[in-house]
Amino acid sequence: MIWKLLVAVMIGWLGWRMWHGWGRPLPGTPRPAPVATPPAGPDADARAVLGVGPDAGPEEIRAAHRRLIASVHPDRGGSPELTRQVNAARDALLRKTGD
Template identity: 55%
Template structure:
């Protein structure tokens, strides 16, 4: 009876362990197996040395060292299947070639066709980006890729472009009025609160900050608009 109970307990433990391993991140699991098997191999080699089985100790030790150093045991890799140059995914349309780095989340892109062919998307300024958006608007795949790249690398670009477009439409009405122009730059209505001014400034700066490949001129205009409106709201 005791053996049946212990057997059932062991089976439940094995099932729980198996369920836990299935839910683990595959990279963490493979890394744990790599160091676990490598460590056990080193211990086994040490035991064989004490037993004076030098031939087996050398064989087992070499295998354990290979596992720890390279992460491979024969054809099996503890680091997962090879994925080319790093853990990346690549996708391509007529106009763009995009690459996603799974480890960092970075998205890079290159223009394949059109007037900007051969250029890295990171090197394009605001006007170039607007031209490129118009150039691929009839190509759904390319437009989707470009918008995805902008979402990843130019956060807030939609809001910024919209505010700039709205500002251009009303520029005639605000000519000579720096406060009205400042509201248009930030895409706000007169009477906006301090919190609204700061929030609009923060969202726009995400898209045009020079440190992220944006425009120094536009960043300066946005900063000037914020400072002016904060003073007016005092």
């Protein structure tokens, strides 16, 4: 009886994994946080964190921040430290542009 139950559970699990794909992570599995490597200089550091060029305006900085914070926010499986870095980079660049 136990043997039949174990076989039924295994078949159900295999079917579920085949339906949802073998290579994708299970739902609810936290994503690994991206690793940021800071370059030299405070301005270059902030631009590298957000991934914007030296001629980026306030709208481009805000758009890059929104795009990046969606993946590194702690509510989405990211780390609080990366969130702080992204927010600090945005604040520094917006302060420099005067907006």
